Amino acid sequence: MRKMGLAVAPLALLAALVPSAVAARENPATTVEIEAGQPGAKIDRHIFGQFAEHLGTGIYGGVWVGPDSPIPNVRGIRSDVVAALKAIKVPDVRWPGGCFADEYHWRNGVGPHRRSTVNANWGGAIEPDTFGTDEYMDFLHQIGAEAYVSVNVGSGTLEEASDWMAYMTADQRSSAGADRAANGHAEPYAVKYVGLGNESWGCGGNMRPQYYTDLLKRYARFTRNYNPAQQGDTNPNAMQRIAVGPTDDDTSYTEGVMEAWSKRDWSWSIEGLSLHSYTVPHWPPSLPSVGFGEDDYASILETTLKMDQRIARHAAIMDKYDPDKKVALVVDEWGVWLAENPGSPKGFLQQQNSMRDAIVAALNFNIFARHADRVRMANIAQMVNVLQSLILTDGPKMVLTPTYYVHQMYLPFQDATFVPVKFDAGEYRHGQIKLPRIDAVAVKATDGKLYLSLVNLDPAASAEVKVTLPGGRFGKAAGQVLTAPNVNSVNTFEQPNTVTPRPIAGKLAGGVMTIDLPAKSVAMVALEH
Ligand code: AHR
Numbered sequence: 001m002r003k004m005g006l007a008v009a010p011l012a013l014l015a016a017l018v019p020s021a022v023a024a025r026e027n028p029a030t031t032v033e034i035e036a037g038q039p040g041a042k043i044d045r046h047i048f049g050q051f052a053e054h055l056g057t058g059i060y061g062g063v064w065v066g067p068d069s070p071i072p073n074v075r076g077i078r079s080d081v082v083a084a085l086k087a088i089k090v091p092d093v094r095w096p097g098g099c100f101a102d103e104y105h106w107r108n109g110v111g112p113h114r115r116s117t118v119n120a121n122w123g124g125a126i127e128p129d130t131f132g133t134d135e136y137m138d139f140l141h142q143i144g145a146e147a148y149v150s151v152n153v154g155s156g157t158l159e160e161a162s163d164w165m166a167y168m169t170a171d172q173r174s175s176a177g178a179d180r181a182a183n184g185h186a187e188p189y190a191v192k193y194v195g196l197g198n199e200s201w202g203c204g205g206n207m208r209p210q211y212y213t214d215l216l217k218r219y220a221r222f223t224r225n226y227n228p229a230q231q232g233d234t235n236p237n238a239m240q241r242i243a244v245g246p247t248d249d250d251t252s253y254t255e256g257v258m259e260a261w262s263k264r265d266w267s268w269s270i271e272g273l274s275l276h277s278y279t280v281p282h283w284p285p286s287l288p289s290v291g292f293g294e295d296d297y298a299s300i301l302e303t304t305l306k307m308d309q310r311i312a313r314h315a316a317i318m319d320k321y322d323p324d325k326k327v328a329l330v331v332d333e334w335g336v337w338l339a340e341n342p343g344s345p346k347g348f349l350q351q352q353n354s355m356r357d358a359i360v361a362a363l364n365f366n367i368f369a370r371h372a373d374r375v376r377m378a379n380i381a382q383m384v385n386v387l388q389s390l391i392l393t394d395g396p397k398m399v400l401t402p403t404y405y406v407h408q409m410y411l412p413f414q415d416a417t418f419v420p421v422k423f424d425a426g427e428y429r430h431g432q433i434k435l436p437r438i439d440a441v442a443v444k445a446t447d448g449k450l451y452l453s454l455v456n457l458d459p460a461a462s463a464e465v466k467v468t469l470p471g472g473r474f475g476k477a478a479g480q481v482l483t484a485p486n487v488n489s490v491n492t493f494e495q496p497n498t499v500t501p502r503p504i505a506g507k508l509a510g511g512v513m514t515i516d517l518p519a520k521s522v523a524m525v526a527l528e529h
Contacts, residue, residue, distance in 0.1 A: 029464040030438045032423040034452070034527075036469060039444060040418035041372040044328075045091045047365065048407060048414060049148065051333060051379040053098035054131075055122040055386050056348030062384035062393050063139060064131040071396045076130075077139050080398045081384060084391055085143040088407045089414060092193060094148040094332055094379045095136050097121075099203035101195070102154030106133055106164045111183050121203065123347025133168060134180075137189050146192040148332075148379070151223055153197030153215060153244075154205040162222045165191070170226040177226075188227045193240050193377075195332070196220060199276060200244040201253055209256025216243050216257065220268040242272035242330050242377075246314055254317045262321040271326070272377065275314060276333040279304045279360055289338040289351035290490060294459060297356050297487045298430035300336060301457055304360045305435065307334070308367045315374045328376035331368065335381045335388030336360050349386045353491075355484035355499050355520055357388055358402035362455045362522040365410050366441040372418050392493075399491050402499040405482050409501055409524040412451040416443035419450065428458040438463055438517070450527040451479075456517040459487045467506070467513040472529060474513050477506030479525035483518040 052058055067076040074082070096104050099121040108115040109132020119127045140147055149168070151161035166176035168189045177188065196219040198204045200212045207215070225231075225239040232238060243261075246254045257273055281287065281303045287296050314329060336357050337349075344350040361380070368375045380403070384391045390404040418441070425436030439455040456463045467477075481504040489498050504523055506513040517523055 027426060027437060027458065027461045027463055029466055030423055030426055032421055032440050032452070032465055032467045034442045034450065034467065034469045035420040035422065036442075036444070036450065036472065038420055040420060043369050043372045043413050043416050043418055043443060044376040045089070045414035046377040047368040047372075047375060048088070048090070048410065049092040049094065049332070049377055049379040050085075050090050050145075050383040050390070051094045051098070051381045052383045053386065054096050054100045054104070054119060054127055055098060055382070056125075056345065056350060057393065058382050058384055058386040059131050060128070062391070064135060066130065074142060075138055076135065077142055078393075081391055081393065082139075082142045084398070084400060084404065085145075085383075088390075088404070089411060090143055090145045091414070092146040092148045092377070092379070093140060093143075093383065094150065094193075094195065097150060097198055098333075099198065101150035101198045102152050102156070102204040104152050105156065105160065106167070109133060110167070110179070121347075122349070123345055125345075125347075133164070134183055134185055137168075137185070147190065148193035148195065149191055150195035150198050151219065153200060153219060154203070158218055158222055161219060162224065165194070165223050165225060169230070171228075174226070190227055190230060190237065191225055191239055192237070193242060193272070194223055194225075195242045195274065196223065196270070197244045199247070201247060201250070204244065209252050212244060212253070213256050213260040216260070216270070217268045220270055240271035240328075241269070242274055242332070243270045245273035245275050245329070247276045249310055249313065251313065251317055254314045258318055258321040258327070261327060272328040272330040273318065275311070275329055275331045277307060277310055277331065278333065278335060278337040278381070280337040285337040286339050289341070289354065290488060292356075292488050294430055294487070297459060298433040298435065300356060300360065301363070301435055302433050304336075304363050307364055308370070311367065311371045311375060315371060318374065325374055329371070329374045331375060331378035333381045334364060334378060337387055351387060353389055353392070353401035353403050354487065355402050355482075355489045356487045358406045358482055358499065358522055359455060359457060359520065361388070361403045361406040362410070362453065363439060365406070365413065366439050366453060366455065369413060369418055369441050369443065394493060397493040399493050399496045401491055402482065402484070405499065405501050406522055409480050409482060409522065410453070412445040412447070412449070412524065412526070413443055413453070414446075416445040416451070419444055421452075438465065440465075452525045452527060454515070454517055454523045454525065456519060456521045459520045462519050463517040465515050465517055467515070467527070468511065469527065473511045474506070474508045474527055474529065476528040477508060477513040477515070477525055479504055479523060481518065481521050481523040483521035487520050
């Protein structure tokens with residue numbers, strides 16, 4: 001349905017009215033049909049997991065300021081960041097890396113005498129090791145998240161990894177458990193997830209899949225969890241072991257690890273296979289995070305949407321070896337990787353976060369939701385101050401990014417049930433790039449309500465969306481929408497509210513909900529009878 005008045009306006013006039021580098025457009029209405037009678041898989045809340053690496057100011061400054069800091073903190077962990085993360089119910093935090101994990105020696109970071117090292121991967125910064133295992137567990141406790149610890153397979157030993165597990169999970173009759181108690185933590189910690197290496201095909205040791213799978217069998221067996229509350233195969237709290245898996249479209253680790261797993265015996269297993277896949281159109285990352293135009297916008301969205309086919313490709317291989325879908329595909333590094341902020345320390349991976357990146361986050365969540373039967377965990381890279389961050393800090397200042405607000409808006413997706421929708425996505429075209437104009441995913445949330453996520457990728461045209469619910473009438477349709485003056489709009493310390501959600505409501509008539517989605521927007525609408 002076209003609004004004729006605008007359709008005949010001269011293009012130059014429309015361009016002048018839109019405070020963006022792109023001209024306004026008109027598009028027909030989109031019809032979305034919700035098939036509420038055919039629920040799909042449960043969307044595991046762990047697809048909203050975080051990744052926090054010892055990299056730049058991701059930990060030091062971003063999470064840890066030390067107990068003597070003038071920045072308000074609890075036992076050294078900054079309180080503003082904790083409050084922001086608590087509000088979005090972070091399910092888990094992957095730590096300590098990344099590439100850092102494969103050079104991390106955990107004993108340097110426990111007890112009264114910390115040993116500093118050089119963070120060779122990330123700018124050669126000095127790693128003071130003041131934030132170690134006990135501080136990480138305290139941080140998790142403060143935000144209410146579960147542990148996802150990556151052990152050092154690249155440059156550590158199996159004995160070191162197994163000793164670390166004992167430090168975290170064994171009782172005080174063991175020396176490692178007694179060490180933990182001496183450091184002030186009498187009770188064993190829960191370690192819900194353990195990563196057995198990181199990018200072993202690259203920074204984690206550049207291993208052939210066969211070599212890695214041989215190591216994996218030993219690590220999967222001997223990195224034991226001793227916590228009494230986590231024992232037993234059918235225990236929902238049992239630890240999940242996550243193997244290194246593929247990067248992007250390379251299937252060699254998917255094949256290698258899953259084939260080995262299909263031939264396993266009683267002595268080892270895994271519960272997850274990791275996929276690392278960043279939104280980075282060209283390597284090395286060179287696109288700016290601020291001030292970009294529509295060329296970059298369209299190219300980044302096109303790259304992000306490749307995640308869908310990528311997951312399908314790896315999931316098909318997993319189906320071949322694991323038709324019962326026992327092993328989860330864990331997308332434990334994803335997000336936009338852009339050029340570092342000019343003037344920022346090299347290797348700190350500092351970038352701004354824009355309205356465009358919020359759309360990237362929403363599109364990824366929708367893709368993960370569509371693959372919820374296999375993708376049961378994902379961790380955005382990274383939580384604070386690194387890559388596609390949710391939070392930026394500078395000394396005492398903190399600002400929430402557009403990507404943070406998408407996490408907040410998607411809270412109803414946590415542990416919800418996927419509900420199929422039928423819709424004609426339409427087309428947003430820029431130069432040679434053709435993308436869907438609209439994306440839509442519906443869920444039945446744990447609060448019993450139906451929620452609809454709608455994304456308008458078109459940077460210049462609003463979209464009229466008409467939603468029908470077979471056999472049902474709506475009594476109320478309201479939620480939140482995130483949009484901004486431009487696709488490159490950002491939140492800064494000085495102007496923190498440029499990209500923040502605002503209320504949106506649908507109009508109800510004859511069992512149809514009609515909603516106007518602003519250009520370049522993400523909406524989450526609760527549909528009530
Ligand atoms: O997230 C930054 C880096 O990207 C991680 O350390 C590594 O695993 C990946 O290559």
